[in-house]
Amino acid sequence: MNIRAVPLTYNGTTYRSTLEADWAATFDTLGWYYEYEPWAVDLGGGVRYLADFRLPGQNVWCEVKGGHNQRLHKTRQFHKAVAAPDEPGGELVVILRAAGEPGRSANWHAVAGDYRIAIGQCEVCEEWCFTQTRLDGRFCRHCGTEDGLIHNRQYISAVAAVAHQRNMTRKTGNAGRDYVKEQFGEFGRLSFARAPRPAARRRSA
Structure with missing residues (x-):
């Protein structure tokens, strides 16, 4: 199935898709400064790659993918x-998906x-940032504090939150739900915002 992206203008910028x-x-x-399609990166061999977003304050590149790869x-x-x-705190690439459960x-x-x-x-600058847990640990990508991130003030992706909750519930029963909440706040959920859509035009009779 070939699904065509629908452009949408938000805050004066026209994005290639609603996602x-x-x-x-x-x-x-989240209060993050971001750049949309800032510049193409040379991959060598005449190939250039234009990422969807860059978060310069975090050294993070983001590529938006819908339900496809x-x-x-x-x-x-x-x-x-x-x-x-x-x-x-070095350069990090993150794949962004559609909202999940x-x-x-x-x-x-x-x-x-x-x-x-x-x-x-971060408990020092109070900013939120991406972190790759295997390497960054509690390193704050905004202010550079090595042990700045608060361990129980953390969001994980929707898919990871559900998988973690199911895994802990299977191991500990009803205590699993409470454990996940203790570790990740409100079950690790980050509300996915929705850019305003234009009002539907009425069809003339």
């Missing part, structure tokens, strides 16, 4: 070209590797 606009609105709710191999090439796997919760994941990407809040 991109929704992610821009979600970034706004088209051109994901290009995103993996881009990840290898810019990512800093051995440097806490529970409710309309934000959904994202890493390009490669077995590490989890979360969004944590």
Whole structure:
């Protein structure tokens, strides 16, 4: 099935899809400064890659994918070209998805590797930021504080939140739900914002 993206203008910028606009609105709710399609990165061999978003305050690139993995191999090439796997707070690439359960919760994941990407809040600057838990730990990508992120003020993606809750409930019974809430706040959920849609035009009789 070929699903065509529908452009949407949000805050003066026309995004190639409503999902991109929704992610821009979600970034706004977090108070994050972001750039949309800032510049193309040379991957070598005459190949250039234009990522959807860059969060310059965090050294994070974001690529929006709907319910498909088209051109994901290009995103993996881009990840290898810019990512800093051995440097806490270094360049990070995140795949952004459509909202998932529970409710309309934000959904994202890493390009490669077995590490989890979360969004944590720093107790020093009070900003929220992406963090790759395997490497960054509690490093704040905004202010650079090495042990700044608060351990129980953390969002994880919708899919990861559901999987973690089910896993802990299976292991500990009813205590699993309380454990997840203790670890990740409101079950790790980050509300996914929705950019305003234009009013539907009435058809003339």
